[in-house]
Structure formats: structure tokens, C-alpha cells
Amino acid sequence: MSGDTLPPLREVIAAHGLNADKRFGQHYLLDLNLTRKIARLCGDMSQATVFEVGPGPGGLTRALLEEGAGRVLAIEKDSRFLPALEQISAAFGGRLSVQEADALKVDEPALVPEGPRLLASNLPYNVGTALLIKWLEADPAWWERLVLMFQKEVAERVVARVGEKQYGRLAILTAARASSRYAMTLPARAFTPPPKVDSAVVVLEPLAEADRFQDVAALSIVTESAFGQRRKTLRKSLGQAANLAATTSEALLEETGIDPGARAETIPPQGFMDLARAWRAAKGS
Known part of the structure; x- marks a missing residue:
């Protein structure tokens, strides 16, 4: 199954009246070349469940499925997007399932108790940092890789090293639990509507249990x-x-x-x- 039969994302947004909601920090990434690049940062997804927070109209969702995700479990708080996501699920043979919920309150391991689990998301700007800290605190780590998009300034704070201007609490909490790298920058003009700042993608992998700081x-x-x-x-x-x-x-x-x-x-x-x-x-x- 593939997404070839799906209408372009801009048509989906217009048909369902899915204007971005500032309350949820929504900015849509509609460029399929960019979403595929992000999806490929997940590596081999064929045997994995990929969690996606805030899929919106499904731009990254489509890319994850096209790039071979065995299953995508999308966590979406805004019910307006559910019909559009159901279309994607049908086009990809049910490999997409959707949980209508607040990602800050979701118990991800309970939803998928076993098997490889990844997480890839264009995170809503207003909760991105809180979600990252939640996933870093998970013990033991339930995820094998995080591929996350933040505001560029936040991404720089995640990967900062001692002595750099952006170095601070977020970099230390990240270093205590995971290795991190800055993967790519996405200009504001790539989004609809364009935010006031650029965005960036970071990739995190959990440290070995013996190397993880516990407290x-x-x-x-x-x-x-x-x-x-x-x-x-x-x-x-x-x-x-x-x-x-x-x-x-x-x-x-x-x-x-x-x-x-x-x-x-x-x-x-x-x-x-x-x-x-x-x-x-x-x-x-």
C-alpha cells in the first residue's frame, strides 16, 4: 500500500478546514522532500512502532509510512485532524493508528508494551521541551531513537556542549540520559503558516543502562x-x-x-x- 491515491496536503487542509491553531503551536510542514529526509533519520523502521506526536494533517505521517515504518501510532489532541488521518490509515492498509489524547499524559509503553519503539515528531512549539524531558526521564528508556523537530533555538540548547552560549539545563538533562546530534535546519518559509523562527531536527539515542544517570x-x-x-x-x-x-x-x-x-x-x-x-x-x- 502507498499514499499515491491521497490528495495533496494543501487540498486536505482546505477540504477539512484545518487552519493551524496558535493555541496548539501548530505549523504544518507540507514539503514531502523534507518530511522524507526527517523520516530517514529514524533508520530501519520496518519492525518498529513509530510514535508521532501532533501529526496534524499528516505530512510527516505519510513520509514515515512511505519510508517503511512497520506501524505508526499518532498521538493527536486536536480532533479536527482525525478524518484526514483516517484517510492515511486506509491508504496504507491500517499501518497507522491514532490515539486522541494529550501527549503529556500518555503512557507510551502501555500502548505498545514490546518491540522496537521509535519516536519522530514535528513537536508543537508550546510543549516540545516538556515532552522531551518526559521522554528523557522514562526509566528504563522505552525508545530506541528520538527524531524531534523544535524551534532552532531549543534544538541548539538540546545539543549544546559546555562553554557554548546555548549550554544549560536542557543540555545537561539530555547528556545524562542520551547521546544527541543536530541533524538539519528547516527555514521558517518551509512551514504553513511560517513561524517567526527557523526550526531544526535533533536525533537522540539512549545511553546504555550502565551509563545513564538515574536520579x-x-x-x-x-x-x-x-x-x-x-x-x-x-x-x-x-x-x-x-x-x-x-x-x-x-x-x-x-x-x-x-x-x-x-x-x-x-x-x-x-x-x-x-x-x-x-x-x-x-x-x-
Whole structure:
């Protein structure tokens, strides 16, 4: 089965009245050459279930199926898109199924308990970061690869390395759980309606279990405190996290051998993981 019998996406949008809704951060990618490039970043999908969040009218959905996804499970909150997605499912022999739900509340492993599971999405701008953190926190990782499109600025923050301008909490949380790479840039003009900024695709693969940092909750608290006041030294910026553990920032920094006069952007991910361990030990639970 193929999508050759499906009408062009612009006709689908017009026929069903699917104007993009700003409340959901919707921007449609209709260029099939671009959506195929994104789909190919998933690698071999023939035996996998590919989760897609916010498929909209189905541009990336079609590409995933055309590029050989064994099954696509689309999570769509906006019920307006369901008839258009049903057309795609019929054209591809039922390899697409749709769950009408809020992706932030979905338990993905419960929907597909076994088998290779990937995730590829043009994420809604308003929830992209929250969804990424949700998937990073999953333990054990239920996904084999994430192929995700964000606003370009957010994508740069995901893959940033220590010392770079974009380096911060999101890069550290990502590095604690996965390897990441910047895959491609998509200009604003490629979308309908065009957003005010360019977008970018990043690819993440989970670290081996032995290499994954487990206490993401502690790491999240420490990094939020440290980067909440970027211009201050760690001695001062870690105060909020230290108070939660009934200790001092000096004690945490001494425990980990980090210079109290350093600023957060100069500390590599491993340093923050050490701080998170020290914070957890001081808190005692």
C-alpha cells in the first residue's frame, strides 16, 4: 500500500478546514522532500512502532509510512485532524493508528508494551521541551531513537556542549540520559503558516543502562537552581537547591571538588551529576 491515491496536503487542509491553531503551536510542514529526509533519520523502521506526536494533517505521517515504518501510532489532541488521518490509515492498509489524547499524559509503553519503539515528531512549539524531558526521564528508556523537530533555538540548547552560549539545563538533562546530534535546519518559509523562527531536527539515542544517570529528579533541581541565576557564581546560585537539602552550597561544592567561584556554564554535565549525588546524599532521601 502507498499514499499515491491521497490528495495533496494543501487540498486536505482546505477540504477539512484545518487552519493551524496558535493555541496548539501548530505549523504544518507540507514539503514531502523534507518530511522524507526527517523520516530517514529514524533508520530501519520496518519492525518498529513509530510514535508521532501532533501529526496534524499528516505530512510527516505519510513520509514515515512511505519510508517503511512497520506501524505508526499518532498521538493527536486536536480532533479536527482525525478524518484526514483516517484517510492515511486506509491508504496504507491500517499501518497507522491514532490515539486522541494529550501527549503529556500518555503512557507510551502501555500502548505498545514490546518491540522496537521509535519516536519522530514535528513537536508543537508550546510543549516540545516538556515532552522531551518526559521522554528523557522514562526509566528504563522505552525508545530506541528520538527524531524531534523544535524551534532552532531549543534544538541548539538540546545539543549544546559546555562553554557554548546555548549550554544549560536542557543540555545537561539530555547528556545524562542520551547521546544527541543536530541533524538539519528547516527555514521558517518551509512551514504553513511560517513561524517567526527557523526550526531544526535533533536525533537522540539512549545511553546504555550502565551509563545513564538515574536520579534525574535531583539533577533537575540542581540545574534549575544553578542556571536560574546564570551571572552569579555557583556559591550563590546553588543556594535554592542547597536549602531544599538543609545544607549549604559551599558544602555541596566542596564535596564534588568544584570551584565555588565558577559559573554554571563552565561546568560539564558530569560535574552536575556529581552535584546531584551530593545533593541527594545531603537530603537523605
